[in-house]
Amino acid sequence: MPAYDYDLFVIGAGSGGVRASRVAAAHGAKVAICEEYRVGGTCVIRGCVPKKLLVYGAHFAEDLQDAKRFGWDVPDCRFDWPTLRDNVLADVDRLNRAYTDTLNNNKVEIILERATVEGPNAVKLASGKTVTAGKILIATGAWPIIPDVPGAELGITSNEVFHLDALPKRIVIAGGGYIANEFAGIFHEFRSHVTLVNRSDTILRGYDESVRDRLLQISMMKGIEFKFNAPFEKVEKQQDGTLKIFLKGCDPIEADAVLFATGRRPHTEGLGLENAGVEIDANGAIVVDADNKSSCDSIYAVGDVTNRVQLTPVAIREGQAFADTIFGGKPTRVDYGCIPSAVFSHPPIAGVGMTEGQARNKLGSIKVYQSDFRPMKNVLAGRNERALYKMICNAETDVVVGLHMIGPDAPEILQAAAIAVKAGLTKQAWDDTVALHPSMAEELVLLR
Numbered sequence: 001m002p003a004y005d006y007d008l009f010v011i012g013a014g015s016g017g018v019r020a021s022r023v024a025a026a027h028g029a030k031v032a033i034c035e036e037y038r039v040g041g042t043c044v045i046r047g048c049v050p051k052k053l054l055v056y057g058a059h060f061a062e063d064l065q066d067a068k069r070f071g072w073d074v075p076d077c078r079f080d081w082p083t084l085r086d087n088v089l090a091d092v093d094r095l096n097r098a099y100t101d102t103l104n105n106n107k108v109e110i111i112l113e114r115a116t117v118e119g120p121n122a123v124k125l126a127s128g129k130t131v132t133a134g135k136i137l138i139a140t141g142a143w144p145i146i147p148d149v150p151g152a153e154l155g156i157t158s159n160e161v162f163h164l165d166a167l168p169k170r171i172v173i174a175g176g177g178y179i180a181n182e183f184a185g186i187f188h189e190f191r192s193h194v195t196l197v198n199r200s201d202t203i204l205r206g207y208d209e210s211v212r213d214r215l216l217q218i219s220m221m222k223g224i225e226f227k228f229n230a231p232f233e234k235v236e237k238q239q240d241g242t243l244k245i246f247l248k249g250c251d252p253i254e255a256d257a258v259l260f261a262t263g264r265r266p267h268t269e270g271l272g273l274e275n276a277g278v279e280i281d282a283n284g285a286i287v288v289d290a291d292n293k294s295s296c297d298s299i300y301a302v303g304d305v306t307n308r309v310q311l312t313p314v315a316i317r318e319g320q321a322f323a324d325t326i327f328g329g330k331p332t333r334v335d336y337g338c339i340p341s342a343v344f345s346h347p348p349i350a351g352v353g354m355t356e357g358q359a360r361n362k363l364g365s366i367k368v369y370q371s372d373f374r375p376m377k378n379v380l381a382g383r384n385e386r387a388l389y390k391m392i393c394n395a396e397t398d399v400v401v402g403l404h405m406i407g408p409d410a411p412e413i414l415q416a417a418a419i420a421v422k423a424g425l426t427k428q429a430w431d432d433t434v435a436l437h438p439s440m441a442e443e444l445v446l447l448r
């Protein structure tokens with residue numbers, strides 16, 4: 001008789017959990033994974049994927065406008081939200097099936113219910129059954145934080161935004177991070193009036209300052225309104241069903257919807273971690289070592305629930321490293337250096353490595369190269385939007401330590417450029433590469 005029902009029991013079928021379970025099963029482990037909502041998790045069901053599809057859908061507004069200058073006779077086009085929404089949700093269904101098939105093909109048992117930890121090797125399912133496992137992996141992700149203000153329940157979060165019955169004519173978005181700026185762009189392109197409200201005086205903390213300023217400037221020029229240092233006081237529903245938002249130090253704003261994009265907290269509440277002595281930090285994140293092990297020897301955690309870097313590719317790498325280390329006899333640790341990231345705003349931002357400020361603090365002596373240009377497509381279109389590429393180098397060694405961009409296709413360009421930054425190439429090595437002309441990316445090898 002085996003000592004446990006499973007070698008591995010995974011809680012949460014998102015990016016990290018799915019990768020860990022299918023790789024562990026491929027290494028020969030007997031694996032079960034449970035999921036309380038839908039297989040695929042945040043990224044596939046209500047995050048990166050549907051968000052990016054909405055970004056594509058929204059961008060047609062600008063492409064259709066620009067097409068006229070390129071000779072196309074574009075009639076007045078009407079946007080139909082239900083068509084895009086339903087097509088996106090249908091694609092989410094397709095991916096949900098594909099992820100389920102992958103798990104089935106790898107002989108991972110899928111249990112579609114909520115689970116909680118009952119002990120170091122025991123998990124309790126919502127149906128009441130207890131199952132045991134040699135190792136338990138917690139991959140329960142994160143959950144939107146909603147500010148504790150009267151009327152907050154009248155707002156929505158990114159969980160609901162993909163399912164709206166109709167587009168709001170006016171939307172107030174709380175927050176100044178990834179989700180706030182991405183959805184500000186999306187709703188603005190769909191012709192909603194957008195007001196972005198932040199409690200601090202800056203957007204996208206952590207990104208390079210000049211690039212953030214450029215996004216702010218372009219967004220304001222397009223007509224997105226910003227309110228800074230304006231904490232929410234309350235939200236009230238008016239008689240006609242619309243909302244009135246009260247902010248500290250500002251006149252109230254009337255809107256048809258409020259979207260809270262005020263961060264995501266590790267999803268550990270009510271998970272029973274205390275039953276196994278699993279330590280969590282002040283934000284509710286599971287504390288793990290470099291091998292993803294918690295303070296309980298048989299319990300591991302990967303992804304957003306550990307609050308290291310809340311990005312899909314990181315959760316996937318952590319899941320892979322866990323499975324290879326524990327079940328594949330191949331000890332692997334995730335390298336957190338030079339993780340590229342992007343904000344799919346309009347226009348998008350992308351960055352890798354140190355910002356100018358970080359490099360100045362860490363290295364002291366740096367060189368900054370910059371290209372501030374109007375992409376040729378924007379020139380002909382009469383679109384007054386400039387791109388900004390910024391390269392940060394160590395002045396002593398000539399090594400490129402950071403690259404930060406805003407402009408059309410910045411994330412696509414940066415993914416390839418990030419390889420060179422990660423490899424520690426010098427600015428001279430970039431310059432030795434012949435430009436690919438005419439492209440926007442050629443600016444990267446022509447910086448003076």
Ligand SMILES: Cc1cc2nc3c(=O)[nH]c(=O)nc-3n(C[C@H](O)[C@H](O)[C@H](O)COP(=O)(O)OP(=O)(O)OC[C@H]3O[C@@H](n4cnc5c(N)ncnc54)[C@H](O)[C@@H]3O)c2cc1C
Pocket residue numbers: 011012013014015016017034035036037038039040041042043044046047048049051113114115116139140141142158179267271302303304305309310311312313315
């Ligand atoms: C709107 C939005 C856009 C995003 N865009 C991007 C992007 O463009 N690029 C990027 O890299 N990242 C993006 N992210 C972040 C990315 O989605 C996450 O970093 C990633 O999904 C984390 O994966 P995970 O495996 O840790 O958790 P998740 O994918 O969140 O999976 C956790 C799963 O666990 C389930 N679960 C929770 N508790 C239990 C329980 N007790 N029992 C059973 N099941 C449970 C949940 O239902 C969920 O399916 C975005 C996030 C959001 C919200």
Ligand SMILES: NC(=O)c1ccc[n+]([C@@H]2O[C@H](COP(=O)([O-])OP(=O)(O)OC[C@H]3O[C@@H](n4cnc5c(N)ncnc54)[C@H](O)[C@@H]3O)[C@@H](O)[C@H]2O)c1
Pocket residue numbers: 147174175176177178179180182197198199200203204205231232261262263264309310311341342343344
């Ligand atoms: N493109 C991407 O890779 C992408 C896209 C979306 C989300 N994500 C991931 O998901 C995480 C969550 O996204 P997010 O945008 O919710 O969080 P975030 O941490 O990026 O931003 C949260 C913002 O909310 C503000 N805020 C906090 N409390 C507030 C309050 N009470 N009132 C007003 N503003 C308040 C903060 O100042 C901050 O600007 C991100 O950290 C990121 O890792 C990534």
